[in-house]
Amino acid sequence: MIQVIGAAFVLAAATTIGYAAARRFAARPRELRTLATALSMLATEIKYAATPLPNALSRIAHQLPQPINGLFQNTADVLVRGGGMTAGECWNTVLSELAPSTALKVQDLELLRQFGHTLGISDRDDQLNHIRLACSQLGSQEQIAAFEQGKNERLCKYLGVLAGLMIVILMF
Numbered sequence: 001m002i003q004v005i006g007a008a009f010v011l012a013a014a015t016t017i018g019y020a021a022a023r024r025f026a027a028r029p030r031e032l033r034t035l036a037t038a039l040s041m042l043a044t045e046i047k048y049a050a051t052p053l054p055n056a057l058s059r060i061a062h063q064l065p066q067p068i069n070g071l072f073q074n075t076a077d078v079l080v081r082g083g084g085m086t087a088g089e090c091w092n093t094v095l096s097e098l099a100p101s102t103a104l105k106v107q108d109l110e111l112l113r114q115f116g117h118t119l120g121i122s123d124r125d126d127q128l129n130h131i132r133l134a135c136s137q138l139g140s141q142e143q144i145a146a147f148e149q150g151k152n153e154r155l156c157k158y159l160g161v162l163a164g165l166m167i168v169i170l171m172f
Helices: 002-049 053-061 068-081 087-101 106-118 124-171
Strands: none
Touching (some): 002 068, 002 124, 068 087
16 A cells, blocks of 8 residues: 555656646746747837836836746846946846746847846947847747747656656556
């Protein structure tokens, strides 16, 4: 009886691990899409409302889901506090802190870091061009992520279940 309960726990644990890995593949395209939407919102705030950057970032953060809203809200908070950091330095600092809580890959984070270097250092039109460029690059990354999701999400789920079954079979 104890072996059966142990086998059920092993199978449940392996399946949970597989599903957690699959969720990560599903979260990446969603996060990239959210980032592209947020940057489009930032472009609108800059172009039409001429909102100061900390206020624009904070306003956008209230409309975004976790963990992406943290990037915008924390950057706004750091900018308001000051400390002699530029907007780009604040963005990149917050991005480094929040990166582990996202499903973003290294190339996604590098794209956002490059965008951060241009944040707040140019005039309105140039800033809008940088935002458009970042949005198009995020769109490309989203397409890649969607392809990887389709390819790997089911694989992770199946591997979790099958690894659990293999361990259970080896136990007996």
